[in-house]
Amino acid sequence: MHEMSIAQSILKIVLTEAQKNGAQKVKVVRIRAGQLRGIVREQLAFFFEFITKDTAAEGAVLEVEQVPIKAQCKPCEHTFMVQDYKFLCPKCQSKDVDVVEGMELAVKEIEIE
C-alpha cells in the first residue's frame, strides 16, 4: 500500500511540471519503476486515478515501465541481469555485486495539452 504515498508524490511532481509548462491538461504520465521497488501497477493506477480527480491530471493515463534488475560485479566488473533475486556473478561467482538498475522510481515524462 505504499502505492498511495507514491501516487501522491507522482501527482505533486506532475502538477508542478504541468504548471511550469502552462498545461491545461495532462494526458499521459510515464514512470519508470525498478523491479526491486515491488510496485503493483494496478494498485498504483487505482490510487492515481482516485487522487487526480479535479486536478489538471484528471483522466491522465499512467504508464509504468518496469525496469528489470541489473547488477555489476565488483571484483570482475561483469554486468548481468539478476534473475529470481539471486545476486551472484555468473562469471566469477562473487556475491559482492552492486545494483545498477532496478531501484529507480521516477517520473520519466508527461504528455500535456
Add this chain to the structure above:
Amino acid sequence: MKITVLDNILKANDAIAEEIREELASHKVLAINLMSSPGAGKTTLLERTIEKLEPLGIHVGVVEGDIATTRDSDRLRKFDIPIVQINTGSACHLDANMTRSALSNLDCSAVDILFIENVGNLVCPAEFKIGEDHKVMMLSVTEGDEKPLKYPLMFRESSAMLINKIDLLAYTNFSMDEARKNAHSINPKLAIFPLSCTTGEGLNNWLKWMTTELEKKRKRLQKKTKKK
C-alpha cells in the same frame, strides 16, 4: 506536447531523511529503523534491549510507529527513557516527514541509540528512508523461511536480520539453513541473529552488533570533525 521530467519520486522524502540524518549525527545518535511483519516481536525486542543497554550506560530513545493506538509506547513507559508515538492513520509505513515531526518532540541530547519501530509490514517501510543508519528487520520463525524471496527489497536494504521466536522452532517447519540461504542470496552482507525475546537466547549477539555499530559511528564522526 511531451515533456521530459526525469524526477525521482522519492526525492522529497529522501531530502527530509537526509536532514534527519544530519540532525541525529550532531547528537552522535545511532538510529535503527526496526521493521517486520505485524507481531514478529519488535516491541518485545525493544523491552529486552532497553533492559540490557541501560545498565551498560547506553541510553535508548524510541519512536513508536503504529497505525493506531498508543499500546506499544505504553508498554515502554515503564522505562525512564524518551519515547514518542506516531500514529500514521491510514499509512502502512513511516515516512521521513512523520519521523521528523516526531523527533521534534524527543530530546535526543542524552540518547545513544534511537530505535524507530516501523509499522508492521514487510513491503512499504522498506521504500522510505527515515534518516536511519541501519535498517534492521525481524522475521519470526512462525512466518516461514521463504519470506526473503517474497519481500526482496526489505532483505536487500537491511543491515541485519533478527530471526525471532527460536523457542518455537520445534513447533514449526522453519529451517534456519533455508532462511539463511534465501536471505544471503538476496543480500550476502546481511548479518543474521537467531534469538528469542522470550528466553533471552541469542540476545547478546544482537547487543554486541549494535554496540559495535555505535562505536563505529562515533569513530567515523570523530574523524570527520578532525578533518574540519
